[in-house]
Each structure stands twice: as structure tokens, then as C-alpha cells.
Amino acid sequence: MNLQQLRYIHEVARRGLNVSDAADALFTSQPGVSKQIRLLEAELGIEIFSRHGKRLVAVTEPGRAVLEIAERMLCEMNNLQQVGEEFANEHAGSLSIATTHTQARYALPRVIRDFMRRYPQVKLSLHQGNPRQVCEMVLDGSADIALATEAISEYEELVMLPCHQWNRCVVAAPRHPILKEQPLTLEAIARYPLITYDDAFTGRGQINKAFLGRGLKPNVVLTAIDSDVIKTYVAMDLGIGILARMAYDPAVDRDLGMIDAAHLFESSTTRIGLRRRAWLRGYVYSFIEGFAPHLTRRMVETALSGSADNYQL
Amino acid sequence: MNLQQLRYIHEVARRGLNVSDAADALFTSQPGVSKQIRLLEAELGIEIFSRHGKRLVAVTEPGRAVLEIAERMLCEMNNLQQVGEEFANEHAGSLSIATTHTQARYALPRVIRDFMRRYPQVKLSLHQGNPRQVCEMVLDGSADIALATEAISEYEELVMLPCHQWNRCVVAAPRHPILKEQPLTLEAIARYPLITYDDAFTGRGQINKAFLGRGLKPNVVLTAIDSDVIKTYVAMDLGIGILARMAYDPAVDRDLGMIDAAHLFESSTTRIGLRRRAWLRGYVYSFIEGFAPHLTRRMVETALSGSADNYQL
DNA sequence: GACGCTTACGTTCGTCGTAACTATT
DNA sequence: AATAGTTACGACGAACGTAAGCGTC
Numbered sequence: 001m002n003l004q005q006l007r008y009i010h011e012v013a014r015r016g017l018n019v020s021d022a023a024d025a026l027f028t029s030q031p032g033v034s035k036q037i038r039l040l041e042a043e044l045g046i047e048i049f050s051r052h053g054k055r056l057v058a059v060t061e062p063g064r065a066v067l068e069i070a071e072r073m074l075c076e077m078n079n080l081q082q083v084g085e086e087f088a089n090e091h092a093g094s095l096s097i098a099t100t101h102t103q104a105r106y107a108l109p110r111v112i113r114d115f116m117r118r119y120p121q122v123k124l125s126l127h128q129g130n131p132r133q134v135c136e137m138v139l140d141g142s143a144d145i146a147l148a149t150e151a152i153s154e155y156e157e158l159v160m161l162p163c164h165q166w167n168r169c170v171v172a173a174p175r176h177p178i179l180k181e182q183p184l185t186l187e188a189i190a191r192y193p194l195i196t197y198d199d200a201f202t203g204r205g206q207i208n209k210a211f212l213g214r215g216l217k218p219n220v221v222l223t224a225i226d227s228d229v230i231k232t233y234v235a236m237d238l239g240i241g242i243l244a245r246m247a248y249d250p251a252v253d254r255d256l257g258m259i260d261a262a263h264l265f266e267s268s269t270t271r272i273g274l275r276r277r278a279w280l281r282g283y284v285y286s287f288i289e290g291f292a293p294h295l296t297r298r299m300v301e302t303a304l305s306g307s308a309d310n311y312q313l
Numbered sequence: 314m315n316l317q318q319l320r321y322i323h324e325v326a327r328r329g330l331n332v333s334d335a336a337d338a339l340f341t342s343q344p345g346v347s348k349q350i351r352l353l354e355a356e357l358g359i360e361i362f363s364r365h366g367k368r369l370v371a372v373t374e375p376g377r378a379v380l381e382i383a384e385r386m387l388c389e390m391n392n393l394q395q396v397g398e399e400f401a402n403e404h405a406g407s408l409s410i411a412t413t414h415t416q417a418r419y420a421l422p423r424v425i426r427d428f429m430r431r432y433p434q435v436k437l438s439l440h441q442g443n444p445r446q447v448c449e450m451v452l453d454g455s456a457d458i459a460l461a462t463e464a465i466s467e468y469e470e471l472v473m474l475p476c477h478q479w480n481r482c483v484v485a486a487p488r489h490p491i492l493k494e495q496p497l498t499l500e501a502i503a504r505y506p507l508i509t510y511d512d513a514f515t516g517r518g519q520i521n522k523a524f525l526g527r528g529l530k531p532n533v534v535l536t537a538i539d540s541d542v543i544k545t546y547v548a549m550d551l552g553i554g555i556l557a558r559m560a561y562d563p564a565v566d567r568d569l570g571m572i573d574a575a576h577l578f579e580s581s582t583t584r585i586g587l588r589r590r591a592w593l594r595g596y597v598y599s600f601i602e603g604f605a606p607h608l609t610r611r612m613v614e615t616a617l618s619g620s621a622d623n624y625q626l
Numbered sequence: 627g628a629c630g631c632t633t634a635c636g637t638t639c640g641t642c643g644t645a646a647c648t649a650t651t
Numbered sequence: 652a653a654t655a656g657t658t659a660c661g662a663c664g665a666a667c668g669t670a671a672g673c674g675t676c
Contacts, residue, residue, distance in 0.1 A: 001314060001316065001390065001393065002315055002316055003315060004666085005314065018630085019630075020630060020631080021409070028666095028668085029633095029667065029668050029669080030631075030632095031631080031632070031633080031667085031668075032666070032667050032668070033672095034631060035631065035632080035633090035666085035667090036666080038632090042395030043397075044393060044396065045397045045400075045401040046396070046397050046400045046401065051631090052631065052674095052675075053631085053674050053675060054630065054631040054673080054674055054675075055629095055630065055631070055674085055675065055676090056478070056631085058466070060395055062397070062400035063400070065396045065592070066393060066396055068394050069389050069393050069396065069592065070393070072389055073386050073389045076382050076385055076386045076389070077314065077386070080314065080357060080379060080382050080383070081357070083357065083375055083378045083382065084356075084357030084358045084359050084360070084380055086375070087359045087375035088358040088359065115372070121628080128674085151555050158676095172602070177668075180637065194646095225631085242629095279378070279382065296483070305315075310344070317641085331655080332655075332656065333654085333655065341642075341643085342642065342643050343641075343655080343656075343658095344642085344644085344645095344656080344657070345641075345642055345643070347655095347656060347657065348641090348642090348658090349641085350656085351657090364656090365650080366648095366649055366650055367648075367649055367650070367655065367656040367657065368649085368650065368651095368655065368656070369655095369656085370655095434675080472674080494633080602666085
């Protein structure tokens with residue numbers, strides 16, 4: 001048994017049981033992969049993949065167990081590399097953050113500026129995507145940490161830690177009548193054409209729930225994944241907008257009026273997602289603490305190694 | 314990086330940083346081990362061991378991190394083997410149980426008989442030791458499960474699950490006056506010479522605590538690690554005995570009188586100890602459930618993969 | 627017939643063990 | 652002088668890539 005073989009079966013499984021694709025991805029020859037897999041199967045005395053003739057068609061039951069373990073081992077192997085890099089130069093390295101637009105645009109800039117000042121030798125990369133993509137990136141190792149609001153409870157292999165709670169505001173063109181509503185109600189909002197986030201994005205779930213709970217059908221005329229797009233169309237008075245509160249800045253958004261709407265919607269929790277059992281570079285802990293000061297290194301370490309339950313704020 | 318190198322550093326660390334010993338234990342040559350360690354260090358870019366000249370004298374800080382990860386990987390490697398054996402023949406294999414005398418003699422016989430009937434092809438081996446030894450055996454892989462009562466909360470790498478609670482009885486020669494005490498008190502016990510378990514054994518802690526709590530100094534004239542030894546000497550009327558209740562069988566111990574003493578001592582909890590993250594053969598779950606029916610496969614699996622906290626009964 | 631895995635084979639690289647060397651106690 | 656680790660070197664074996672073969676779709 002060797003680590004190469006584990007890499008092979010893992011990649012083959014990931015590529016839909018296509019050995020040739022896996023070989024390409026691993027920059028090696030297809031027969032080599034094929035042979036090593038057979039050797040591993042022979043050594044363990046089981047079939048990892050079931051075959052129709054020569055083609056791999058499914059993962060066997062023992063194969064599932066083996067793949068699960070193999071994945072953990074490959075992850076630990078990666079951890080070893082990380083340890084090496086950390087102690088070679090604890091200030092240099094790379095940090096890949098996968099996040100949604102709202103976080104990247106409104107929550108992160110300050111945190112990232114401070115981080116870059118403190119760790120000028122760390123290469124930062126920011127990847128945008130929807131919450132699901134963001135999680136997948138952490139799972140497959142193309143990102144170190146995920147930051148998102150929805151849809152990230154369902155991954156067993158991710159540790160999710162709560163960072164902030166936030167809520168929404170309503171924005172509208174400066175002299176729009178809704179800005180006079182005291183207090184603001186869902187019924188009032190439902191009277192106007194509405195522009196807000198795309199489904200499955202940045203807390204859109206909570207918005208839907210609130211209206212549904214009152215038997216209201218909001219007239220959503222436009223959805224976007226992007227607060228700035230929403231603001232642009234609201235400024236053109238094509239409708240009123242429901243935004244994350246943090247996306248409204250009175251200094252910048254002088255072409256928009258705003259009313260807080262925290263009393264109308266359940267608050268959303270932005271969470272950070274990390275790969276379970278990952279060994280993190282020192283500066284990653286530092287970044288996390290910069291984003292959510294209550295997430296100390298100790299806390300995060302405990303969560304990473306430990307329990308399968310997700311923590312509640 | 315390869316698994317062999319991890320085996321090497323692990324063994325070297327285990328053998329007090331003696332490369333030659335480690336090489337012997339791994340049935341290979343000393344220069345081979347030495348070289349592979351250096352190669353690994355070079356690849357990771359760190360020193361795992363610090364050296365005085367040529368001698369290894371300590372584990373470095375990154376070395377500690379590396380060794381911890383390596384140990385987990387080796388454990389996962391062992392898990393892969395287990396998966397192989399399970400699916401090659403789920404009824405055959407081996408099960409190594411490390412336990413204390415009291416469990417082996419009084420709690421286990423029935424469980425083991427049933428288990429052997431159900432899995433005649435499983436080679437059982439029973440290892441005795443004190444609670445500490447029993448845990449060490451699981452940690453270093455020479456036993457699959459530990460059964461013991463004391464001193465097993467302190468191992469971070471073990472998952473401890475509660476099985477039974479039990480308490481003690483007082484035994485004495487048939488017409489001994491203590492058998493007439495109604496109700497039995499610690500003061501009464503303290504009046505007679507006492508024979509009981511050795512320190513650090515089978516709940517001796519609870520016994521000490523009870524007497525201490527009442528400011529009593531029992532007159533312990535003889536200690537043993539073995540209930541049968543205690544009974545033998547009590548039968549010779551050399552003193553009265555405090556025993557695990559399960560160690561008294563009226564049908565067999567007709568040369569002894571008994572009074573229950575559960576009201577005098579805190580109850581003890583027998584726990585099963587498993588290596589964290591271990592992958593267990595199907596029949597191991599079956600054995601555990603035979604010993605403690607509330608420990609279903611699901612429960613044990615959750616505990617193994619999950620939380621660092623030990624479960625409470 | 628195209629795609630995809632396996633078998634066959636020669637080359638290369640890595641690993642291991644012996645032996646000689648060097649440093650520490 | 653004895654113990655412990657490194658360097659050097661030669662032999663063996665494992666892994667890889669190319670090319671050919673065979674089974675599915």
C-alpha cells in the first residue's frame with residue numbers, strides 16, 4: 001500500500017470512475033493508474049470498484065469505506081505539507097478564500113486590508129461563488145476557507161463556525177413613499193415592485209420565509225446575486241430593494257434612501273467553513289480571528305479536530 | 314513522502330529517539346531508516362528531530378506536529394487493512410481484549426461464551442493488566458478494546474464509553490460478627506482488619522474516598538489485584554473483604570458470608586476504551602453490544618469519529 | 627469503429643542492505 | 652573502546668511509459 005495508490009483511487013472516484021481522465025489529471029499514464037489500483041485491491045483482498053468487463057461501473061461497499069479512509073489520509077498528507085511550509089517560513093504562504101459577493105464586497109475589505117498589512121508575504125486569493133460552490137471549493141482543496149451564509153450546514157466534512165449575525169434593510173429611490181412608512185411592514189413592501197437577491201443566495205431564504213409566514217406574495221421583478229446590481233436598479237427607481245444592511249453605506253449610496261428592516265426578517269448568520277481535520281497555517285487562524293474575534297485559535301482547533309456537531313452562536 | 318517514512322519516524326519517536334532500535338523493530342537496516350528520515354525532513358523542509366552532532370536528542374516543535382499527523386495516518390492505514398479483512402470474510406478475524414482481572418473473571422465469561430458461539434471463526438485473545446496497561450495496549454495497537462474501571466479518562470486518543478455501573482459488597486467468614494450489622498456502616502468495617510483491592514485498581518479509589526470522607530482509617534492488612542485472592546484470605550478469616558459485588562456468587566462462595574455495601578461507596582463505572590478514529594470489524598461492534606447493550610453500532614461509530622468529550626452514562 | 631481498460635515489456639528511479647567512516651560518550 | 656548515526660555503493664525491485672491487445676458501447 002502506498003500513498004500514490006490512494007491518490008489514484010481517490011481521483012478515479014472523483015472523475016466518475018474514468019481511469020483515463022484520472023490519469024490525465026494526475027499527469028501519469030492510464031495503465032499505471034489501472035495497475036496500481038489492481039495492486040491495491042489485491043493487497044487489501046477486496047474489490048474497490050465493480051467492473052462490467054473492463055469498465056469501472058460502480059464503487060463497491062468496501063470501496064466506499066476504503067475511499068473514505070483514503071480521503072482522510074490524503075487530507076492528513078496535505079496537513080504534513082502545511083506543517084512543513086509553516087515552519088519553513090511562518091509569514092509566507094498562500095491563503096485562498098472562497099466567498100460570496102456580499103462578503104467579499106462589504107464584510108471582507110477591512111479584514112483583508114489588515115491581514116495584508118500584517119502578512120505582506122502571504123499570497124491571498126479570493127474566489128467568488130454561490131454558497132454551494134464555495135463549500136465545494138473547500139472540500140476539494142481549491143480553497144482553504146469558505147465564507148457564506150446559506151446552504152453550508154449540509155456538508156459532513158466541513159466544520160462551520162458562526163461569525164456574524166446580520167439582517168436586512170430596504171432601499172429605495174430618495175423620495176420613494178416607502179421611506180415614510182413608520183413602522184415599516186412586510187405588507188408595505190409587498191405593495192411595490194421588489195428587487196433582491198437570487199434564490200439560494202445570501203439569506204434569500206429568510207426573506208421568502210418572512211413573506212410566506214404572513215401569506216404575502218411579494219412582487220419580485222428582478223433578482224441578482226450582487227448587492228451592487230440591486231442598488232443600481234433601485235437607484236433607477238425600477239423597484240425597491242431588500243439588501244443586507246452592511247451593503248448600504250450612506251456616504252456612498254447618496255442616491256438611495258434606506259430603512260432598517262431587522263424587525264421583519266429572521267437574522268442570518270454568516271459562517272466560516274473549514275475542512276474537518278485540516279491543519280491550518282498560523283496566519284489562517286489570524287485571519288479568522290480578524291474576521292470574527294470570538295473565534296480564537298483554540299476554539300477553531302477544538303472544532304476542527306472534534307465534534308461532528310456544528311456550533312451555535 | 315511515503316508511508317514507510319512515517320512508520321520510521323513514528324517508531325523512532327516511540328523508541329526514545331534510538332534509530333537502531335527502531336530499525337530492529339521494523340526488521341530493516343539502521344542506515345535505511347536514517348536516510349529515509351532525512352529524506353522526509355528534506356522534503357518537508359523542516360527538522361523533525363533535533364540532533365547533537367549525529368545523535369537524535371529531541372523532537373522539534375514541527376516534529377511534534379508531524380508525528381501527530383503521522384500517527385493518525387498510520388492508524389488510518391491500519392483501518393484500510395481492517396476494511397480488507399472485514400470484507401474478505403466478515404466472520405473470521407481476531408479480537409484482542411485488554412482488561413482487568415475482575416472484568417475477565419466475572420463480567421466477561423458469559424459475554425465471551427455468547428460471542429464465541431456466534432463467531433466461531435474469530436480468534437479471541439484476552440490480555441490482563443492494570444487499567445493503565447490496558448489503555449496503553451489499545452493505544453499501541455496490541456489490543457482492539459480496553460475494558461476497565463479506573464484511570465482511563467486521561468488518554469486523549471482513546472474514546473471511553475460507559476458500560477456498567479457497579480458497587481461493592483463486604484464479605485467475611487461465615488459467622489463473622491460484621492455480617493450481623495444492620496445497617497452496615499463504614500465505622501463497623503473500619504473496626505476489623507481489611508482485605509481489598511490494590512491501589513489504582515478496580516475502583517479502589519472510591520473505597521479510599523469513602524473512608525476518607527468520614528475521617529476513618531481502615532486497617533488494610535492485605536491488598537490484591539484479584540478478587541479470588543481476596544476471597545481466599547477472607548475465607549481463612551484473616552480479615553473481612555471489600556469486593557466488587559459481581560465477584561460474589563452465593564452458589565460458589567459458600568465459605569463466605571456477604572452483605573451488600575452499595576450505600577457506603579460511590580458506584581464505579583466500567584468503561585470500554587477504543588482508539589479514536591479506529592475502524593472496527595463488524596464483530597467488534599457485536600461484542601461491544603453484547604457487553605453493554607445500550608452501545609449500539611451507531612452510537613459507537615458516532616463516538617469514534619466525533620467529539621473529544623467522553624460520554625456520560 | 628471509437629472508447630476504455632488490461633497486458634506486455636523495457637527503462638528508470640527509488641529503496642534496501644552491506645561496508646566503511648565519523649562522531650559522541 | 653563502545654555505541655550511534657552518516658556516507659558510499661552496489662543490487663534488487665517497484666513504478667512508469669509506450670505499444671499492443673481485447674472487450675464494450
